């Protein structure tokens with residue numbers, strides 16, 4: 001195995017290139033800003049050609065709603081049908097393309113992304129409001145997905161293997177065959193990384209795809225398409241269907257002519273897609289959904305690590321990660337000390353323009369997120385104690401969707417702020433006295449994506465790992481209590497209402513979900 005995580009910031013700092021990291025990002029931001037002087041129109045792309053019905057949706061930046069990032073085609077049934085047709089035609093040759101030839105295209109795509117890493121990062125800084133470290137980290141993750149999946153396809157010879165013969169005259173083999181056309185439906189919060197992860201897994205295994213961006217942050221998805229086109233993906237292998245979930249998305253996923261759905265997004269939409277899996281034939285539906293991720297801090301914790309990990313997981317990208325830490329269960333004996341340190345750390349986090357070097361938290365994604373935030377803050381004031389935050393930021397920042405990181409305590413355990421995914425910079429801190437009770441409460445939600453514990457006691461860590469109902473668990477991680485999974489190292493997938501397959505992305509197993517097994521036995 002030669003796979004290595006991209007990890008751009010850490011590598012550049014280690015190699016004394018820290019200032020180049022900043023200057024390259026800043027130059028990319030300047031170039032991106034210049035490109036906004038003309039408003040670009042982005043059409044759907046079918047069979048390698050633009051397609052539009054003449055309707056467009058304006059996409060603006062959450063950091064400053066006066067910045068128009070483009071006008072994106074608002075497709076519907078007609079475009080969805082054309083995209084599926086194109087994908088079906090392309091499947092005929094793509095699905096049988098020689099593996100080495102196919103993989104060469106993916107190596108090229110990873111190379112292009114590496115070369116254009118800062119350009120891609122600048123675009124998602126504008127479209128999603130990510131700070132530079134998070135934006136570069138997201139592109140890193142996309143490169144990691146392509147490199148890791150390419151290596152796994154090669155190492156496993158396309159998942160073709162000889163089987164032990166039951167009779168001397170038989171030669172059985174198992175081959176994995178692509179399903180056909182996949183609908184790949186993307187969330188707003190990782191338009192480059194998650195799009196690349198799902199899309200790459202679908203097409204590297206020989207399927208073709210219709211890619212549906214979120215209308216909230218479509219730009220990164222168009223850029224991923226563009227990278228693959230320049231890497232040499234034949235027309236029709238990826239088709240991009242631009243438009244809202246209720247029209248374009250719905251037309252795509254309800255078509256009888258798709259063979260699989262890969263979806264990352266909310267539980268509400270994901271559950272509907274899962275329920276629709278039974279058609280003329282059952283189709284695979286891979287869903288990765290929300291989280292309500294807990295961190296448990298016991299009285300045997302290293303407090304500095306716990307505070308750092310909880311703060312970064314709760315407020316990195318404004319809590320808008322599926323893996324964001326939204327609940328902390330803290331042992332009664334250290335609760336006060338933990339709180340003092342946490343509040344000190346969080347109040348030092350700079351909220352502001354994500355283009356600036358020292359900004360920790362940029363804006364939230366849209367007006368509805370601000371409205372939700374304010375109503376949750378009211379609820380928290382009514383039913384608990386708001387220790388920090390709870391307000392929208394004004395002045396210069398009123399041009400975007402900026403809110404304060406919020407820390408809430410003393411809510412009743414059954415409260416909806418404790419049970420429901422909020423997807424905002426909102427952390428609820430609760431007390432506990434017994435670890436078993438903390439784990440039980442941590443598990444008592446519909447979700448099971450990520451979780452963390454801070455304890456120096458191996459027995460406590462063992463209890464946590466064995467009893468936590470979550471696909472991704474961490475112990476004593478200062479770089480993130482519940483976030484910061486790396487491709488390859490941490491298979492990433494949710495249990496319970498967070499995911500439907502029980503298999504994490506960034507693994508060979510994940511790839512095999514995009515294929516169906518065929519047993520071939522020849523008698524000689």
Ligand code: NAD
Nearest residue numbers: 186187188213214245249250265266269288289290291322
């Ligand atoms: P969302 O469910 O609102 O939208 C996701 C995608 O589904 C968008 O492209 C949207 O247009 C499309 N869509 C909406 N309705 C549709 C329909 N009826 N038919 C077809 N497509 C439809 O989610 P979001 O707000 O973009 O993303 C945030 C959610 O995603 C959060 O719940 C978060 O936890 C989750 N998420 C999960 C993971 C994970 O790996 N588990 C990763 C990132 C985000």
